Amino acid sequence: xxxxxxxxKARTKAKYTAADLADVDNPPLTDxxxxxxxxxxxxxxxxxxxxxxxxxxxxxPTKRLISLRLDPDVIEHFRARGPGWxxxxxxxxxxxxxxx
Numbered sequence: 679x680x681x682x683x684x685x686x687k688a689r690t691k692a693k694y695t696a697a698d699l700a701d702v703d704n705p706p707l708t709d710x711x712x713x714x715x716x717x718x719x720x721x722x723x724x725x726x727x728x729x730x731x732x733x734x735x736x737x738x739p740t741k742r743l744i745s746l747r748l749d750p751d752v753i754e755h756f757r758a759r760g761p762g763w764x765x766x767x768x769x770x771x772x773x774x775x776x777x778x
Contacts, residue, residue: 741768
């Protein structure tokens, strides 16, 4: 099942002309090619591990998401010490109100 090529409009400041883009050899995938595709987690799991370094959603949220305005110098103070700066703000606030 092949689709027709979409018409490409040339921009006035583009580095490539519409004719250049039409000459590109990049046909749509056939049904047979689509059937052979596999998920990236099966093909390149090591690369995905590098990309997905964040924890993701909490199973049972223990903290609440809020919006808080802080002075720029306060934010810079905590960010200058590297990753985990939001957790350090939380720890500092807990100490300030006597919860830790």
